[in-house]
Amino acid sequence: MVTVKEAKNALDRIIEKSRVHLYKPIQIAEILYRARIDDSLNLLDLEQYRTKSKKWRDEISLPLLGRICTSSAKFQDNIFDANAIPPEILNVLGKENIRTNGAVEAYIYRLFSTKHNQLSNALKYCTENTPENFDVKKFIDSFWNEPGLRRSLDKIYEIIVYSLFSTIVETLNFQITLSVDSDKIDILKEFEDFADKVMQVDLKNKTFVQEAKIYRVGVTNAADRGLDMYSNWGPAIQIKHLSLNLELAESIVSNISSDKVVIVCKDAEKDIILSLLSQIGWCSHIQSIITEDNLIDWYEKALRGKYSEKMKDKLLDILINEISEEFPSIKELPDVLKERHYELIDDSFWK
Numbered sequence: 001m002v003t004v005k006e007a008k009n010a011l012d013r014i015i016e017k018s019r020v021h022l023y024k025p026i027q028i029a030e031i032l033y034r035a036r037i038d039d040s041l042n043l044l045d046l047e048q049y050r051t052k053s054k055k056w057r058d059e060i061s062l063p064l065l066g067r068i069c070t071s072s073a074k075f076q077d078n079i080f081d082a083n084a085i086p087p088e089i090l091n092v093l094g095k096e097n098i099r100t101n102g103a104v105e106a107y108i109y110r111l112f113s114t115k116h117n118q119l120s121n122a123l124k125y126c127t128e129n130t131p132e133n134f135d136v137k138k139f140i141d142s143f144w145n146e147p148g149l150r151r152s153l154d155k156i157y158e159i160i161v162y163s164l165f166s167t168i169v170e171t172l173n174f175q176i177t178l179s180v181d182s183d184k185i186d187i188l189k190e191f192e193d194f195a196d197k198v199m200q201v202d203l204k205n206k207t208f209v210q211e212a213k214i215y216r217v218g219v220t221n222a223a224d225r226g227l228d229m230y231s232n233w234g235p236a237i238q239i240k241h242l243s244l245n246l247e248l249a250e251s252i253v254s255n256i257s258s259d260k261v262v263i264v265c266k267d268a269e270k271d272i273i274l275s276l277l278s279q280i281g282w283c284s285h286i287q288s289i290i291t292e293d294n295l296i297d298w299y300e301k302a303l304r305g306k307y308s309e310k311m312k313d314k315l316l317d318i319l320i321n322e323i324s325e326e327f328p329s330i331k332e333l334p335d336v337l338k339e340r341h342y343e344l345i346d347d348s349f350w351k
Contacts, residue, residue: 004349007092010085011104015111020119020152020327022112023057023069024079029108030056031090032097033340036105043091046080063334103350106342109333118149119327126320131312136160136299140292155326158216158228158239161264161290163319164298165214165229165237171311174212176233216322235260235287260287267291 015025031053035041042048054076058068069076080086085093097104122142126134140160143153180188180201188195188203195201200208214231229237238261263286265273270289277283302311332338 002089002092004092004096007089007096008349010089011093011108014079014084015108016147018151019155020115020149021061021065021067021069022108022115023061023071023076024084025108025112026060026064027053027057027079028085028090028093029105030060032094032105033102035094036098036102043094044087046087050077050080060334060336063336066328100347100350101345102340102342103345103347105340106345107350109337109342113333115149118146119152122146122149123323123327126316126323131303131308131316134299134303134316137292137296152327154239156323157264159319159322159326160295161237161239162214162216162229163315163322164295164302166318167302167311167315168298169212169214170314171307174233175209176212177207177209179207235262237262237264239264259285261285262287262290264290264295265292267293 011025011028014028015022018024031043031049034049034053034056035043054069061068078084080090093104122139125139125142129135140153140156143149143156178199178201180195185203188201188206192202210232212231212233214229214237216229228239231237263273270291273289274283274286277286299315302308302315304312
């Protein structure tokens with residue numbers, strides 16, 4: 001038999017592991033809410049709510065976060081695994097939630113609000129500081145030192161890297177030139193329609209020039225091990241702020257098909273990463289490894305260096321815009337949650 005304390009510990013582990021969006025805890029809260037208002041829902045029967053609960057979660061996530069979970073179906077379903085919140089544990093939480101008239105739901109949403117308040121305070125550092133006093137190391141550490149935000153540090157790292165790289169590339173006005181060899185003109189004639197539609201070159205214009213750009217793949221999820229950023233001149237860019245092991249290194253490279261990869265990591269991880277990639281025969285694919293010290297140095301030059309007037313405002317603007325996109329601010333709970341009056345629920349165990 002699972003005790004209430006054991007069930008609460010399992011729930012706390014899920015909340016602790018979740019990124020700031022807390023999709024999985026929200027899903028649990030919405031299952032518990034449905035079971036509280038509908039006594040026909042049997043929490044021991046997973047198939048009654050496995051699929052439906054994703055819709056219930058999204059109905060709250062959209063007004064609350066402005067987005068819904070886009071993780072793989074496998075990653076979403078592992079919330080019900082034996083080491084997470086299986087039906088046996090969920091059933092105990094459900095009974096406790098009914099007994100307390102919604103205290104477990106209220107507990108989850110209170111922790112959600114707490115985490116977002118922590119996030120809001122950390123992000124104020126970007127908007128309240130000028131290029132003259134913005135310290136990127138201090139900003140990174142504000143996430144690293146706050147347990148409630150540490151799970152979102154990889155996204156912050158990614159945004160920090162993208163903002164810097166994009167600013168430097170744009171300021172330097174790098175250009176990419178695509179051309180066809182003169183001894184391949186006969187083949188070009190044969191495939192001129194392909195070359196025109198796909199490569200934007202033809203017999204009259206054998207060279208195509210475009211601005212160099214870096215792109216973020218977009219808002220990703222906790223289970224993603226694939227590409228973080230890519231460039232239109234070749235290399236993929238992979239951000240790793242946490243320790244790698246051999247299994248994770250193999251999963252990363254298996255999801256990246258680029259011949260050249262730039263890895264951004266913490267200084268202490270550089271040698272470990274090189275060693276691991278050597279073990280799986282991938283060192284030849286690594287164009288370069290950039291460390292946190294490099295990022296700090298380049299931020300200093302961009303914000304306060306010789307050419308900072310051309311870069312500093314652009315850099316912070318991109319940084320703030322990307323953060324706003326990745327982490328929408330939560331000004332207040334949506335009406336659908338307000339109507340449940342969680343603020344009136346008071347239970348000593350579920351404080």
